[in-house]
Amino acid sequence: MEFPSKLIEDAVNEIAKLPGIGKKTALRLVLHLVKENKQKTASLTDALSKMRENIRFCKTCHNISDEEECSICRSHRRDKSLLCVVEESKDVMAIENTSQFIGVYHVLGGIISPMNGIGPSDLKIDSLVDRVAKTQGEIKEIILAVSPTMEGDTTAFYINRRLQQYPVKVTTIARGVSVGGDLEYTDEITLGRSILGRILFS
Amino acid sequence: MEFPSKLIEDAVNEIAKLPGIGKKTALRLVLHLVKENKQKTASLTDALSKMRENIRFCKTCHNISDEEECSICRSHRRDKSLLCVVEESKDVMAIENTSQFIGVYHVLGGIISPMNGIGPSDLKIDSLVDRVAKTQGEIKEIILAVSPTMEGDTTAFYINRRLQQYPVKVTTIARGVSVGGDLEYTDEITLGRSILGRILFS
Numbered sequence: 001m002e003f004p005s006k007l008i009e010d011a012v013n014e015i016a017k018l019p020g021i022g023k024k025t026a027l028r029l030v031l032h033l034v035k036e037n038k039q040k041t042a043s044l045t046d047a048l049s050k051m052r053e054n055i056r057f058c059k060t061c062h063n064i065s066d067e068e069e070c071s072i073c074r075s076h077r078r079d080k081s082l083l084c085v086v087e088e089s090k091d092v093m094a095i096e097n098t099s100q101f102i103g104v105y106h107v108l109g110g111i112i113s114p115m116n117g118i119g120p121s122d123l124k125i126d127s128l129v130d131r132v133a134k135t136q137g138e139i140k141e142i143i144l145a146v147s148p149t150m151e152g153d154t155t156a157f158y159i160n161r162r163l164q165q166y167p168v169k170v171t172t173i174a175r176g177v178s179v180g181g182d183l184e185y186t187d188e189i190t191l192g193r194s195i196l197g198r199i200l201f202s
Numbered sequence: 203m204e205f206p207s208k209l210i211e212d213a214v215n216e217i218a219k220l221p222g223i224g225k226k227t228a229l230r231l232v233l234h235l236v237k238e239n240k241q242k243t244a245s246l247t248d249a250l251s252k253m254r255e256n257i258r259f260c261k262t263c264h265n266i267s268d269e270e271e272c273s274i275c276r277s278h279r280r281d282k283s284l285l286c287v288v289e290e291s292k293d294v295m296a297i298e299n300t301s302q303f304i305g306v307y308h309v310l311g312g313i314i315s316p317m318n319g320i321g322p323s324d325l326k327i328d329s330l331v332d333r334v335a336k337t338q339g340e341i342k343e344i345i346l347a348v349s350p351t352m353e354g355d356t357t358a359f360y361i362n363r364r365l366q367q368y369p370v371k372v373t374t375i376a377r378g379v380s381v382g383g384d385l386e387y388t389d390e391i392t393l394g395r396s397i398l399g400r401i402l403f404s
Contacts, residue, residue, distance in 0.1 A: 001295070001299070002295065002298055002299065003295070004265055004266045004267060004272060004273070004274075004291060004294065004295065005257065005266050005267055005268045006268055007252060007253040007256055007257055007268060008253060008257070008266060010249045010252070010253065011249045011250055011252075011253040013249075014245060014246045014249040014250070015246070015250075017242070017246070018231050018234060018235075018246075019230065019231070019234050020227070020230070021231075025222070027292070027295075028221065028222070028292075029220050029221070029223075030250075030253065031290070031291060031292055032220060032221050033220075033250065033253070033254055034253075034254070034257055034266065034291075038254055038255065040219070041250055041251065041253075041254035042251070042254075043216055044216045044217070044219070044220075044250065045247040045250050045251045047212045047213045047215075047216040048213050048216070048217075048232075048235065048243055048246065048247050049243065049244070049247045050209060050212070050213075051209040051210060051212065051213040051232065051235070051236075051243075052235055052236070052240055052243035052244075053240065054209055055207065055209055055210070055236055063206055064206045064207050064210060064236065065206060065207055066207045066208055066209060070206060071206070072206075088233070089206060089233060089236075090229070090230075090233055092206065093203070093204065093205070093206065093229075096204055097203070097204065
């Protein structure tokens with residue numbers, strides 16, 4: 001693609017580095033900004049700069065936060081005995097959106113993935129074990145809500161082993177057919193597991 | 203959608219103002235920036251700010267340019283007697299990519315659209331007429347390469363009328379079936395026009 005201006009080219013290249021955005025889309029966005037007044041671009045870049053410079057992570061659960069401790073960890077209405085372990089902040093948002101969970105979280109910041117060079121020490125697993133050790137029995141149950149993939153299973157297995165020495169129940173979110181899904185179109189592994197992991201009809 | 207942080211929320215709202223980007227995509231982009239190091243966000247915002255602050259428009263053709271006059275207008279290898287009128291800078295890029303045009307351009311900056319409150323005075327039409335008047339016969343042909351829509355037709359009609367008094371040939375790009383397209387799937391209006399506007403088989 002030939003650009004009429006080096007400035008446009010640089011901006012397009014920077015935007016095209018974002019995931020899921022190609023050069024054509026990036027160009028469309030840049031030309032949109034050129035067409036709008038300068039204030040629009042300034043407020044966009046300001047919001048991004050401020051966000052990236054000032055964003056903090058909760059000292060307890062490592063979720064994204066504006067304060068030293070996030071609003072979930074600070075809340076007195078959350079059940080501190082129930083701790084849900086997730087990979088990323090977006091998983092916390094997804095679970096919060098269900099309104100089905102009243103406990104607190106622990107964000108690992110990723111998943112064990114030897115293929116990508118991510119080992120247990122790159123994640124907040126030591127911090128999780130410390131948290132369980134320090135609270136001396138306050139945490140009764142740890143729910144491992146990691147992705148149902150090989151990496152997720154590895155991570156869950158590793159965390160479970162590290163927590164064996166503490167008096168805490170380790171559970172994992174249920175795996176099975178999607179609500180509203182069609183049995184016919186469910187993949188065999190999920191369907192097979194949902195039969196093995198069948199539950200009492202209540 | 204509930205956000206764990208006001209900073210994230212502001213950044214998501216700003217990104218979601220861009221065309222074709224919704225809140226979910228915006229959140230994905232913001233969380234990507236949070237995961238990457240600060241330098242990535244800084245170079246993105248820098249490129250955007252610099253682009254918007256320093257971008258200029260060619261004094262002759264109003265195309266995006268880094269200089270006072272764009273590289274096409276400055277080039278001695280372009281045919282100055284052939285002038286192509288387009289709506290936006292992206293149309294110049296599209297035509298340049300075809301490598302089929304050796305003339306120069308005139309960017310209107312939009313199209314006459316009473317529905318959106320855009321009249322002839324909001325566009326660079328006076329500037330086009332001035333350009334034709336000033337060059338005193340240097341421009342032999344003006345190609346109207348506007349969108350084949352009702353607004354485009356209106357704009358072309360208006361420009362043609364304004365140029366009546368000058369000794370210049372006004373043409374429009376050919377409208378017909380797409381190259382590689384299937385007659386069966388061409389819409390009736392295009393197909394109808396392509397029959398009315400049939401050309402000699404050479």
